[in-house]
Each structure stands twice: as C-alpha cells, then as structure tokens.
Amino acid sequence: MAEPRYRIRALHTDSTVTVYQAYTPEIGLPAAREDRFPAVWQRDRMTWIKPSFLWMMYRCGWGTKEGQETVLAVEISREGFEWALEHACLSHYEHGLHADRATWKRRLKRAPARVQWDPERDLHLQPLAHRSLQLGLAGEAARLYADEWTVSITDVTSLAHAVHAHVRDGDLDAARQLLPRERPYPLSDGAMAHLRP
Template sequence: MKIPYRQIRAGYTEEAITVYQAYDPDIAAPAVAAQRFVEPFKRARMTWIKPSFLWMMYRSGYATKPGQTRVLAISLTREGFEWALAHSCLSHGVEGKENYPVRVQWDPERDTHHNALPYRSIQIGLSGEAVDRYLDEWTLSITDITPQVHTLHAQLRSGADITPALPAERAYPLPDALARAVGAQ
C-alpha cells in the first residue's frame, strides 16, 4: 500500500497520541519528574512536537546532538492535538501567520539511517495560547525514552535491522476539515 505524500502517522489510542521532543537534560529531567514542562522550559518560545519517531531520531541524531541528548515521548490528549491542528496554518507561504498559535510544516520522513523517504512527516510548532494549553491541559505523561533510543542506535550501528523494535505508528484518522487545514492528503 502506497503511503500518501502528506499523512500524519503516529502512535495513538482512543484518548491519546504520542509525540516526541528532544531537549538538554536541564529541561528534560525536571519535565519527567513533574510530568509536565516546568522551568527552565520557556513558555514564550515556540516548541515543536513531532508524531514521527524516526523524524525525531533524524532531528536529534538518536539523542546525540547538542541540546537534544534526551528524547521524550509525550502523551497528549487527542482533543488537544486536534485543537492544535484546527488552530494552525502552514509555516510557509501563508500571510498572517502571526495570527495563528500553531504552525505546521511537512518535512521528508526518514528511514532508520536518516535517508529521506518519498513522503512527508508533520512537525507542529506551538506558540502562545497553544503552548499554555500543551503544558497545562493536554499533556498526560512524559517519558524519557533516551535509554531505548541509545539501544536502537547501537543496534543500528552494529548492522541490525531495528525496524521491528520501532514504536508502532499508523495513519492518524483526521476529520476532513482538519486534513484540509494542515494540507494532508
């Protein structure tokens, strides 16, 4: 089955969706301990969430890049995730972006070796009201998955196929209006 060019793929249940972020330990450790983002996390900055595990591995270099050495799996309410999509605009080619609390961009999805795939993965940038909702309402849990990421990276470097050990992701069931809003196909 051919994967659509733009499709949100994620791990999710009826109530929650998993997204990923990578931070320095100074931000990650307090967030895991509090089970919400707390100081020194800055509410005033745009924060990007990624439903694709492999895109997060590409972005963080399997938790090896400076400032991204801790990978967090964040469980969000689906209601909050869909609110973010409904209040978004595309990050490129849209006038009046400053009027939206959420930006989305579609970047090439990656394989386990960071090679670009022929379809896109969504990145969701939260700012203003969306960051407040993310921190105060939508976050259900925060799990530091860095040890698993390091294990996968070591296995990959030794030549193993890590595909069976990756988190299960499937097409997220977007209502038509949300699919149009984010440019999904």
C-alpha cells in the same frame, strides 16, 4: 500500497497521541520525573512537536546533539492535538491553498500553531518520499500543551540509543522491533484541508 505523501502517522490511543521532543538534561530529566514541564521550560517560545520517532531521531542525532541529549515521548490529549491542528497555519505560502501571500502572512501571524511537512526518515535517517508532520506551538498553544494537554512524559533516550546501536550493527530487524507502533492518525480530509499543500 503507496504511502500518501501527506498523512499524520503516530502512536495513539482512543484519548491520547504521542509526540517527541529532545531537550537538555536540565529540562528533560525533571519533565520526565514530574510528568510535566518544569518552570524553566519557556512557555512564551515556539516549541515543535513531532509524532514521528524516526524524524525526531534525525533531528536530535539519536539523542547525541548538544542540547538534545534527553529524548522525551510526550503523551498529549487527542483533543488538544486536534485543537492545535484546527488552529494551525502552514509555515509556508502555498499557491492555490492560500488566497494570496499577504492573506497567508496575516493568518500565520495570528495562528497559535503552524505545520510543516518534512520528509519522513528511514532507519538510516535517509529521507523517504512521504512527509512527516512537525507541529509548532506558540503563545496560547504552547501554554496549553505544557500545562493542560500533557498526560505523561517519558524519557525514551535509552530507547533511542538501543535502536541506534542495532542500526549501527546492521540488525535492522531488531531495530524495527523496538520502534513505536505508529499508524495513520484518524482525521477527516476536511480537518486537514487547510494543512495539505
């Protein structure tokens, strides 16, 4: 069966969902050690979280890009994740979904979260036909994420390197075995209606 073009896939439990980010070691290592973002983590800036491990690998180059050497798996409450989605606005104007461009701009300016859908990636980090959610958190949402929604923070840099090594060696089965078990995230169509182009 074909994968729907817009669907959230994530590692999740009954109470949490795992998202990925990559940081410098100065931020990433203390965050993983303390299970919370350090004071130097800027709560007044927009931060983007990604439920897709492979999209994060595409973004951070398997943890090799400068400033993104420490890859984190951040387990957050489903309640927080769903609050962010409910209060999010699409990051681009979509005719038919938004009344007009001015209305969309006003909504985007007020929204504490924004959504963009980028092509999901395969093990070679090539784009696939279906899309992967990126969730940008600003203002209230960024503070809630850092200080209330976060349940645990795990350094998964070694996992990123291990998967990449298998891909480089051409052993895609071994690489696939190591991937987080991402599955469709249970949200009603109504809950996603304002976020699907």
